[in-house]
Amino acid sequence: MAIIEADHLSKSFDSFLAVDDVSIAVKDGEICGFLGPNGAGKTTTIRMLTGVLTPDTGAARICGIDIGRHPLEAKRMMGIIPENGTVYSDLTAEQNILWTAKFYGMDSASRKKRADEILAYLGLTERKDDIVRTFSKGMRQRISIACAIVPSPPVLFLDEPTGGLDVFSRRLVLDTIRRMNDEGSTVFLTTHNIEEANELCTVISVINKGKLVATGSPERLKKTFDTAKYVEVAFEQPVTRELLEAGGAFRVESHGDKWRLYTDDADPAVKYLAALAERQHLKIISVATSTPTLEEAFVQLTGGA
Amino acid sequence: MDPRLFVRSVLLVAEKNMRIYYYKGAVVIFGLLFPFLMFLTFFIGRNLDLVLFFPAFLGMMLFFSSSSTGPLITPWEKREKTYERLLSLPVTLESIILGDILAGALFGIVITTIVWSAGTLLLHLPLAHPLLFAVALVLGGFAFAALGTLLSSPAMSNPSNVMMVSNLIRLPLIFVSGIFIPLTQLGSWRWTNELSPLTYLVDLFNGAITNTGVYPAVVDIFVLGVVIVAFVEAAKLIQQYNLSKGI
DSSP states (O other): OEEEEEEEEEEEETTEEEEEEEEEEEETTOEEEEEOOTTSSHHHHHHHHTTSSOOSEEEEEETTEETTTOHHHHHTTEEEEOSSOOOOTTSBHHHHHHHHHHHTTOOHHHHHHHHHHHHHHTTOGGGTTSBGGGSOHHHHHHHHHHHHHTTOOSEEEEESTTTTOOHHHHHHHHHHHHHHHHTTOEEEEEOSOHHHHHHHOSEEEEEETTEEEEEEOHHHHHHHTOOOEEEEEEESSOOOHHHHHTTTOSEEEEETTEEEEEESOHHHHHHHHHHHHHHHTOOEEEEEEOOOOHHHHHHHHHTTO | OOHHHHHHHHHHHHHHHIIIIISOHHHHHHHHHHHHHHHHHHHTTTTOOHHHHHHHHHHHHHHHHHHSSHHHHHHHHHHHTOHHHHHHSSOOHHHHHHHHHHHHHHHHHHHHHHHHHHHHHHHOOOOSOHHHHHHHHHHHHHHHHHHHHHHHOSSOOOHHHHHHHHHHHHHHHHHSSSSSSOGGGOGGGHHHHHTOHHHHHHHHHIIIIISOOSSOHHHHHHHHHHHHHHHHHHHHHHHHHHHHTTO
């Protein structure tokens, strides 16, 4: 069952078409990464999905609830970490979390218990009574996360959740996303960090110039753009370029003490190198085949935008 | 939409505003001090009857205290980037607007009640119609808190610009609302006062405290009711437009 559904969403700002007929369906329990270059329409899409922005056309549903028609009911199903949205600096860490929890109808005892749990998990128990204004960026982001997860929402939206964070805060954010997913939340996140998406997401959608250009698992997307591969080899003895070119590679490059053979199919190239070494009495020091990366797939999908 | 969820969201927005913007010494002192100084400026040396002048002073007090902080909230939150977080919570634009108005109205009502209580104790002021007085407090508080929220609605993220516009609109109103010159003494200029919603609050206080209202109370109540609806709808339209433009 699709927990997050976007049905032909479009949004223009004056004459600029920011999102053009985007349809998405994220299934229960998935972590969906929403990738795209700057200005591609990621934040506009997430704002429409979360009811912050009204689409010009189309509809969005969260857990089957139309967010345009029933915004309060739909928003109660989600926790959100907006891209630029920070928490209230004049409230303490705990006040921010408890106030947020009230919107979800949690009673006083469960609010307090859940806030204590989350503060401990995020390493903020000792600072819970401090005004957020005194916190670092990473700590503020942790409070933002705490506010998003306090109601244990079925759906979690995160817009660039790790942007500008240090390594520790970034790891904590990623661990929290995994933990929430393990506990049953469906996650929808936008990110610039392709390796992060590759590591975290079960499904990826790529948007470019307002249009959805691809959707699939990270491995399927990589496979789709699995075109040029290379085999990298190093011999103990000097080898001529001509010898290597004879194996059928369409390009051969020298990279320091290694040779790179570009080919459409790595298998015959590796077999050729083995046969060549045998025939010429060469010793192979190392051999490796390249694997396509999600970044390569992304660059091809977005035309390097 | 579930009405209970809606009411809860309004109350929680108001709670946040009270905690962050109104429970501050400087805000409370300014809320009391500014109208008091205005009162002294116009009262001293003019041989005005304090009992007759007090209802107009209360009107000015309620007007200023209800509408002073509201214009700053949305621009401030947009600048601090907390507005986006607020929008992402289970709220609607209407609940944010009504929550802002509720906080401003409560602040104005509490401040004005304190001043009225002190004035009544010290000056032994009369109270001709207690129920009408309560209605004036509530309607006036909501009407001018709604004005504050309306003033916060245009797409400005710099609070100092908002304050300038806010004062440009609010200050002239106190001179054309029968506060310093009673309506009965205005002669052919009375029409200017009839355009100001503050006139009807001052008149309602006059009627409630000293039984000297110029218009029937029902007219004052009707005008203030219309003003509340008009300000809320205008604020909603402007903020909806801003949201649709992503600002």
